Amino acid sequence: MKEMDKQRAYFKQQAEDVLEYMDMEGEEWKLDKKKEELLVAEELYIKAVQILELCHTIAETLKEDDEDPLTANIIIESSFIIPPKIIGALGSPYILQMENASLIRYHAIQLKNQCFALEHIMGYDSNYVSLLREEIKLLKQYFHQWVSYFEKDDFEDEWGLYL
Numbered sequence: 001m002k003e004m005d006k007q008r009a010y011f012k013q014q015a016e017d018v019l020e021y022m023d024m025e026g027e028e029w030k031l032d033k034k035k036e037e038l039l040v041a042e043e044l045y046i047k048a049v050q051i052l053e054l055c056h057t058i059a060e061t062l063k064e065d066d067e068d069p070l071t072a073n074i075i076i077e078s079s080f081i082i083p084p085k086i087i088g089a090l091g092s093p094y095i096l097q098m099e100n101a102s103l104i105r106y107h108a109i110q111l112k113n114q115c116f117a118l119e120h121i122m123g124y125d126s127n128y129v130s131l132l133r134e135e136i137k138l139l140k141q142y143f144h145q146w147v148s149y150f151e152k153d154d155f156e157d158e159w160g161l162y163l
Contacts, residue, residue, distance in 0.1 A: 007049045011042050011087070018091035037149035041086060044142040048082040048104075051135050055079035055111065058118075058128045068122060075114050078107035082139075086146075093155045098162040101147050108143070112136050 015038040019031070056079070059072040082104050089100035115133050118124040157163065 003053075004046070004049065007083075008042070008046060011045045014087050014090055015042065021091065033149070037146070038090070040142065040145045040149065041090060044139065044146050045083055045086045047135065047139045047142055048079075048086060051111070051132065051139060052079040052083060054128065054132050054135060058126070058132065061126065061128065062118075062124070071114055071117060071122070074110060078110040078114075081107045094150060094153045095155050095157045095162050097147075097150050101143070101150070104143065108136055108139055 018038065019034065055075045059076045062072040062075075063069065085100040085104045085107075089097045092100070111132065115129050115136075118126070118129050
């Protein structure tokens, strides 16, 4: 089975678990909305995994070229964090959704900054960097759709960040 098929199957299992634990008796419209949200989340997750694979390729290329290992490590770290944060937000309270979304946004911006550093500071010329920049734009579009489904709940944020 291809890696992307494995990832898609993993996501679908997580989504099924979320739906299984939801108590929507008498409120089927909420279930339909949650299914729509999970479809958008799946596309976001798959895009994040594609970015992860691309970042791995970029990092390997950097290591082969004896380029800055710190940049390669930042690229790998940020790309590895995004997919689990998407899974972690599924079926979570609003505060945890927002926390995970904030981390996804932060690490996507880190990847974008590393693209700039590779091209303009290190003089690294690669089609991979342009492709990564385009993939991040798509991730951002899916991200916007995904967070539009978040609904504030009654849980209180003790830190006062997500009011």
